[in-house]
Structure formats: structure tokens, C-alpha cells
Amino acid sequence: MTTDASSQESKKRFFKDGLDSQEDSSELNLAFDNNDSILFGNRSFKNEVKIIPIDQEDNIAIDDLDENQRSTQNGFDRDEFLLQLQVIIPDIKRTEANMLYDMFKLDDNCIEKAIEYYFEISSKMDKGKVDNNMENDNDDGGEDVIILASSSSPDTSMKSSQQSQKISFGSVTSKKRLSSFEVFSQKKPKLEVRWKRFIGSLQVNAMATRPTTKPLKYGTKLKLVKPNSNVIPSKLYSDSGKKKKALSSYIKVFDMSNNREIGKIPEDIAQIIYPLLEKQEISFLLTLVYCDNKRLSIGDTFVLQLDCFLTNLIFDDEIISTSSSQENISSEFDKSSQDHIENQLEIENRASRLSHLALFKKLNLFPIIDEQKELKKIEELNDTVRDVIDLDDEIIYDNSNEIPMEEEGDKENVDHSLNLNQLMAFYNVTQSGNSLLNLPETQPSKDIFKLELRRYQKQGLSWMLLREQEYDKVSKYEYDSDKNATTMNPLWKQFKWPNDMSWDGQRNKESNSNYPDGLFFYANIHSGKYSMEKPTLKSLVKGGILSDEMGLGKTISTLATIFSAPFDREEKNHNELFIKERTTNNSFDSEIICKPYAYRTTLVVVPTSLLMQWSSEFEKSKNGDDIYSEIYYGGNVTSLKSLLTKTKNPPTAVFTTYGIVQNEWTRISKNTSNNSEALSGLFSVQFFRIVLDEGHIIRNRSTITSKAIMNLSSKRKWILTGTPIINRLDDIYSLVKFLGLEPWSQIGYWKSFVSEPFEKKDFKSAFDVVNSILSPVLLRRTKQMKDIDGKPLVELPLKEIFIEDIELSALQNKVYKYFLDRAESSVREGLAHGDLLKKYSTILVHILRLRQICCDVRLLGTKDDNDEDVNSNNQVVSDSVDVNKILKDLKHTTRNALNQDEITELSDKIQLKYFENGKLKSNECPICTTEPIDANNIIFTECGHCFCESCLQEYFDFQVQKKLETKCPNCRQIISTNRVLKLNHDTVENEPIELYCPTQKSAKIEALLKHLKVIQDQSAGEQIVIFSQFSSYLDILEQDLNEALSTKETIIYKFDGRLSLKERSTVLKEFTTKDLTKQKILLLSLKAGGVGLNLTCSSHAFMMDPWWSPSMEDQAIDRIHRIGQSSNVKVVRFIVQGSIEEKMLKIQERKRTIGEAMDVDEDDRRKRRIEDIKMLFE
């Protein structure tokens, strides 16, 4: 038993102590008489072991142990085993211990295994509460599991007090636990039906299979029998649990009095009843109600009343079903111990679950939606009589059941048309209703956190701390386990016991008195578990999803949490504690690796663009110098591990990006051995807490990033995302998996409860489950939500979005038409051949070209790395050649240009006239009277006059528009745009003057310039954000704006994916600093800057081009329109009239209304795509 990790150490040493002390058994026995409580987990307890006897009986029993049971195999005998077990689990029962001994005596690490096994069961019991005492009891059991799993030493003082409390319950709970144990250890307990309670009656038309000699009497007791009870289930059911054969032939109706077969029941009933018949969980009572008073011959029908009862077994038994394969708890132990469970059993279990469901439906037992309402109704309708349900007639509802039925129906109708937006609204409702209003407000103390939180942020902080179980940090919050316990496990449904309408019940009122009271029972229809007590949901996951809408301050709330709980208090005293961590990745699957626990560090994983923002927010909010953060680029810290675990004051937060996590992960997985990163990087430690900002990045679980993130380990996990669902419901799965929400983090579970129902269009149940999974761990507030006082959470200034129609310039139009023709013919061809989707990428390129032309013809030549539409596609290459040709052609059409001789001649003339000592003389532009004309901006006419380029261009445009001749404004000589010269800046020496090529600015840029001028005129020193998705367009914009605007008045910044981290932060810093004399313009790539950035300094935004998904654009606009914005926000979206852009708007509109969640399967998505394309080219 050598130990390398401290986690192991503590646990194993623990056992060793027991072993060592075996000679001192007398001392231990002495200790039994001492009723002091032990300090469980006290590391120094070796010399002062004190054991509390649980109850007297057990205590004596231990003394009475039979020496003969001593097993010599590994030096353990029963006594020793029991003693040790009791040291570790003070409240274990003797019978339980004995059973464990029997199970594990042959094992090498028998005690360890036994303990694991024990807690395994406790944790399971935790899920299906039996009674209140159990609940308390199991709370501890559950905690113990955590503690053992992570091997942190438990909080001693608290523990001991709780334990002593537990002891008082011990005797009460013993029976229950006992029974569960017996079943578990495969000793079939004697099943005894102590009571049964009526749940409903069916009227069944049975068919006689044997003739009777005389008419059967009204009220004859009958029974259902399986004649060949040894039929193998696999013959009856296929693997999926569906039945293969008609089951009606396997169930016969027998006369109780003479045990003789009479008939059989119809197939639909037989199907339901067959799997349940021999289980005794549900008992059936059969009474003849009608047989026409004559002798039955074969084929005659007779009518039976089938009373159904739930017996105590189904409730006692709940833990058995938990342990069966249905609940796939992923512990090693479970796997090994359950390997022997036959597949047949699984099939049977499944069949019986389905039967339960079907039976409940037949009996019209429906879950209660609102308990309070139901209780009231019961009072009102206390004496309503329930009828027997006649299957042949229309179903008659009991009054008390009628209303829930209707509600159910209504809900179903509504839910069938659920779309993404509704889903969002759906969890809005669940969140806003209770959690928001009732949450206390916590403001972290000023000593640690400088910023003042808003009210809802304080509530958010409370929620986050509660999720992390830092109860004492939440102000005005008293930890109340009862209060927490009232949230019912959402997988369970509440049912009301119906009035007893059974044959016996109606005739013999006394007979039913032996069942327990209570109005309700609970059933988990998914797993077939039942309980008399309300099953509560206890999530062991520390962390959750903070899904506040963009701009509500998720970052601040998270930082407040980090500052409020900067380290793991349980771990504070043990610097060198190591933990055992099983990674989920396959390569490490069987391997157990040990990671040091960086208990004082929170890892924050953010998109690259937000790295600096997080870091600066951290600095802004912290108070005190001993708290600091580190940015981790991978290379900048030699050994993250030693920084975090060896140094005295490790950083409270480490910021890194998804890219770095992914890089490190790929390197590690490629080369598992001798990798320094594996030993010292992000994956080498277990963090105290991990926060994923913009956590929807991991939504696709097959991406490397997502896989890498899953392999980071920490005790507490948070996901921040404003949009938990981007495209599909399954997006949530990755988040659930990251958080480790059992059992949903297992894909099988998720698939069968969420994906499959959803694909079958059973939206209601899918959403119900999603909601039940998420509601405890997800907090979402929207800007529209109201706080307790009915005020909106955030009052943001007005946001106005204008769509400005743009008309293409002549050149653009020509090119656009050309490309449109090609695209249309390509689509037509695709539609005609039916292989549109094969050509999808080609068409995408076509569409891309059209979109580019709408922006600027010059974009055509460029290759944009940032645009994902164009992959490495041969099509693109040939296409770009094409583009150049077209542009060239278009240029050639400009006839009559100056030839080289003329240029040289003119050049000399101009030099003579305008240059002095090689320098341009000062000239006034006759049009705008600017003096001198900027050398970059000067152009010369054929007749030797000079103007500003823009002035002359404007003149040309004006004249052309008015259909007037273009004459030199100075000398009235006819001039033309093709015969104009400008200075050549590249080669000043050789060829100072070259032919001016009229770069007609794109229509959008012209429009943008106009807007910029207006803004500048109205108020100087504004900050303006310009979005585009094409980073090469940003380049063009930068160039054009620089030319058109004077540098005295304007500064242009560009922010796109090509910027390094440092550059990003400088750009943002400079841009956000207000300068009253200068208009600051930020050219922002939609992809690089669409998320996370805070640009509230600006209140003007221009969207140069539309994007497919409206939410992308909303995100972008929210960079500006968010908390901190003080003035009204104006957004102008440039859309080219009658172009593909207008159609994109339509598609956006559709996406907004339908929501993409409805694209359930690949086929639908494909259809949708074809529709999209058709729509674009119609």
C-alpha cells in the first residue's frame, strides 16, 4: 500500500491504521463503551480511536461475533472487518456490515471496496428518498461520497455534530437500509405484500377459451395466470424492449375457486399486464361483472373488472430498481458488480417500465401539475364518486382528474409548435418566477471587491455562491435543508391516490385500512421507481450555467464570485494534498492519474478577444495587492503546475483562451509520454474552479476545443453564455457534460430523454426534461425582466436601427449583373438536376461573390481568410482568375484613355507648372478652395489644371448625372475621367505622374462617408463603430476612409482576427479614450469583435453587410447597446436595394421567427437550405 498521491494516502493510511491496531482489539472494544463522538476523519486519530456505538443491539452483536467465521485468506476476519468498517462508517448496521463482509471477504482491498460499495448505495438512496429521516441521513451519505471521492478532509466540527444527530435516527432507518442491502447482495429477500392500495379499475372484455358448464356468477373472483411462466423474455421482446409476439396467449384468466382456465384478455391489456404479472409490485384483482347469465362457450365474451393496486413492494423496492442497469452510475465498482446482471433482466425491466406507463395511461392516472391546486380540489370534491372506466365506451373522467387532463391537452397543443424563441421564453419563465425574486442580495465586502454590484447582480452572486455551496457567504441566507428539499426531482411525477373503487373496496370498507395514509405517491416514470415521499433533487455539482442576457454583467458577477470564494476552504490547511482523478478521455480511461489540486486558483477560459478585458476587469474590481491574476499563453509560464501548487501565493485567477487549451490538448494527446506540458500545463493540475466565458463555444462536442475543455479538471465549474442554444437543443448537451450533471452527462441518457423525444416531435417531453435538467443549474435574466419592485433590471437608452437602402454604382451594378447571371444559371442547373446540395459549396461561392460586390468590387480580387464560406476549394481558384478577367474587361471598355506618350508629355508640362525644386507648389483647388491641395489628393487634367481628386470626381459625377458635358472647370476644355493624371507616390523619382484610375468608391462607402460627415458636423469627437464580416473589406474601408477624411479630424482603428493580443488591447484602449477634437472610427470584424467586447463609449454603429444569422448581428449591436451606455444608440445597416442582401434580410427574418431549433434532422435541414437558396435566387 504505497501511496504517492495524498488522496490515496489519507484514505489508505486510514485502513492501515485499522490493520495496525488489530492487535489492540481489546482497546478498541474498550472504546466501544466510551460514548464520546469521534472526530471523523481526524488525521491524528491513530492513537485515540473512539467509536460511537450506533445502537446497543449492534454493539452487543459485534461482541458476540462468531470466531469461527474467521477467514484466513487475507488476514481479515469478520470481527476485524466489522470493526474497521465501523471506524469508518460509524452508523453502519451490523447486518449490513456482515453482508459487506460476505461480499468482499475474498477481495484484497476488502474494506476499501466495501466502503465504496456502501457509499455507492447511500448515494443512490439519496436519489430516491424514502422518508424524512432517511433524507437527513442520506444528506450525509451524499456528502461523504463527495468527500471520499475527492478525499478532502471533512469539516470536522460540523461533521461530528451531524453524526450524532444521525445516530438518533439510526434505528429508525435501519430497517429500510437493511432491506435494500439484502437485495443488493443478491440474497433474494422474502417479498411480502403487506399492503396494497387501489390505483384504478379497468373494465375488460375477455374472451372465453374454455366452455363452462354453467353461467359464471356475478362477482366471481378470477385471477390472471401465466401458464408457461418460464418463457424466456428474449423470445417475447426484441432488444429494444418491444414485444415480438401476441402476449394475450400467454395470459389466461383462471377461476379462483376451481383453478380452471376460462378465457383470455384482449391483447392491449395483456401487453400491459404481462410484464407486471409476477412481480407483485402491482397487484391485480379480477372480478366477473357480466357474462350474460349463460353458459360460456369458446369465443364468447364476458366482462371483467380489473382492479389495480400498488403494493408496498413497489415502494420498498425502489432501491433495487435504482441499482439495476437503468441508473447508470459511472463508478468502477458499479460496473464490475453489475456485469453479471443478465441482459434478460434489463429487457424485463424495460418492459415493466413501459407497462407501468401504459397502465397509468389506461387508468387515467396523470401526474399532478400543481400540488396546491390539487389539494384544494381534493377538499372540494371530497365525496365525488369515481366510476369504473369502461374501455369500450368513451373514457369517463373522474371529476377530480378532469382538469389536469385538459391542461395536459392544452399544453400539448401549444408545445407542438414550440420554437427556439419559445424555448427561450420557456426557461425565462422558470427562472424569473421563483429564483429571481426570492434570491437574497449579496454584496461582497469592500475589502475584497471594489465595484458596486447592481441589485440583480447581487442576486446572481447569491445564486452562484449557493450553487457552490458557500452558504455562509450569502448574506441573509440561512441554510435550510428543508427549503432546498422541497424542489421535487423533476423526473419524478406526483400522483394522487384515487378513491378506492375496487370491487372489494366498495363492498368492504374496512379491508383497505392497512395501507399508509397520504394523498400522493410519486413515480419516476422514466426509471420505474416509486416512492411515497417526495423525491428531492440534490445536485452534487458545484457550479452551473450563468446565462444572463448579453450586457447584464456576467463577467462582473463571476468576478464577484471568484473574489468572494477565492479558494477551497476545505483544502486550505493541506498544501500538498493530491487527488485521484479519473479523466474521461479514452487514452487515459483505465489509467488513474493524479493531479495536484490548485485549490486557490480559478481558471477562466475566454475567447481571445476578451482576454484583456477580463484581465482589466479583474484589476478594476480587486482590492488589495495580494490578489492577482495571471494570463496564461502557454509559453509564458514555465511550469503552471509549480506556480499554482508550489508557490506561497498562487494567482487567484488564471486567464487563458480556448485556443491555448486546445493547443495544449492536441499536443498532449499526440504525445502522451515525456511531454512537459502534460506535466506542467493546464492539464496537469486540478483547478479550484473553471469558468468558461462564452461557453457555447464548446457546444459541438466533436470539436477538439470541446474535447480539450472536457478534460480540464476542477471542483467547481461555471459556464457563462448569453446564448446557451445556438442551433440545436443538443447544444446544451455539451454544457451539461462539462458540468458533469449526472446522469445527463452520459450521452445515452441524453439521447433517450432529450434527443429522441425531440426527433419524434415530442417537444413537450423533451423540453420538460431539458428544463428539469437546467432549472436547478441555470440562471437566466433578460434585460426585460423586472426586479422585485417591478422595475426593469436594466434600463438602457433607446436603440434605433435603420436600414439604409443603397443603390449600386454603375460599375458595381455591371459586375453584379454578370455574377448574378452566373449564379442563377448554376442554381437553375442544380435544381434541374436535383443535385443542388452537391453544388452547395459552389453556390456558396457564388453567393459570397454577390455579397462582396454589394460591398465593394475590389473585394472580388481578395481572398479573405476570415470568411469561412470559402474553404480550400478549387472552385475558388478558378473563380478568382475569372474575377480578374472581368475587372480587366471592364477597364478596357474605358476607351480613349491617355496613351503613354501623351502622359509623358503632359507630365513634363505639369512638372514645369506645379513643381519647384522637385516639390509641389501650393495650389488652391478651384472647386473647394482648399489650399494647398494635399499631394495625395491632387489630380491634374489634360489641360493642365489641378483639383482635389474628390472635388473633380464629384464634378464628374454631377455632370454625368445631369447629362452635361464634362469640361475643365477652369478652361472649359472637354475633359474625361480617363484622361486625368495624378501623382505617383510609389516611385517619386522615376515616374512622378501616372494615369489616374478612377477608383469609384463603392456605393456603401459613399453612403458611410456621408453619415460620418453628418455625425462629425453635429458633434465632433464621437466614437463610431463600423462592422463588417469581411476583414479585407475592413482594409478597403480603412484605406478609403483615410483618403477621404482628414487625419486632423479622424483617427481610424481596425480590429480583426489578425491582431495580436497586445495590439487588440492597445487598439481598444485608444479607441475608448474620448478625444473631443477627433472623430474616432473603429473598423470591427464581426467575427473577431462580435462577442464580448464592451464598446459603450460609442453610440453610433454601422453594419456594412448583413450576416445570415440575425443573432450574430444582435450580438454585435449589443457591444454598444449594453450596460454603461448613456446615450441613445443609432445603428445603420447598409443594404443594397434589390440585391442578395435584401433576400438575406428575409432569411434573417425567417430565422428569427422559426428558430433553428426546429431543424430536427438532417433531412429537414437540407430542405431548409434548398429553400434558402431558392429564396435567394427567386
Place this chain on the structure above:
Amino acid sequence: MSSLPKRIIKETERLVSDPVPGITAEPHDDNLRYFEVTIEGPQQSPYENGVFDLELFLPDDYPMEAPKVRFLTKIYHPNIDRLGRICLDVLKTNWSPALQIRTVLLSIQALLASPNPNDPLANDVAEDWIKDESSAIDKAKQWTQLYAQPKK
């Protein structure tokens, strides 16, 4: 109203700082594109000693488009009609953005000095002018006496 282009401001300043002899032009207080203009009748012309009021308006497209100028004072001239509209090529087809308020007003002054009855705007005046130039000039002088006396 959109802001005033720099060129207009510059021209206005120059008209004040460096006035053209015999011509004044002052922008209106409410509308800087609207000018009140006076032109003295050129010497040795029928309009000598007369001071003529004009109005001048710079349209939005100025300087791409010519300014609008009109006589407010009654004048007997073959190229100026009863409403004061002026027939002058630089105000119409021959406008060039290189021209300015100053040059336009100088052109009008020149038009007063040399009426061109062959390209008339006021047909009746032009007819008189061609039929009997001296009596027409007399009438112009009379009108100048009558209507274009400088305000004291």
C-alpha cells in the same frame, strides 16, 4: 439644413475682406446661402450712377450648380426681364465650379456694360434696342434715374 461647405465660408470672408469695386454682397443673417447684393452701374453705360439691388442664392449643390441671381431693382435691359431674371451663360450652361460669387457678380456688371440684344430675355426691350438703340439707351437711363438711385 446641412452645414455650410467650407468654400462658401471662405468666399463670404473674401467678399468682405477684399471687396470688388462697385459690388457689395452680404449674406443674410438667417440664411448664409442668401446674399443681398448691390451692383453699381458701370461707367459709360446707360446704368451709370445707378445702384442696383440683387439677390443671390447658393443652392445645395453649389458649387456644382450655379448660384441663382435676380435683379430686385427694375431695370431696362434686353437680357434682364421684368422679373429681374438674368440671361447670362455663366449662370446657365457655361457655369463651372471654378467660378465664384465674385466672378458671377463681375459678369453681371459686365453684362450691364454691354447689353446683348441678339440673345434677349426681355423680347420687347430687345426689339426696342435693335430698332432704335439711342432711344432705348435713353429709356434705360431714365429707368436708372427713376428706380436705381442709391439709398441715402
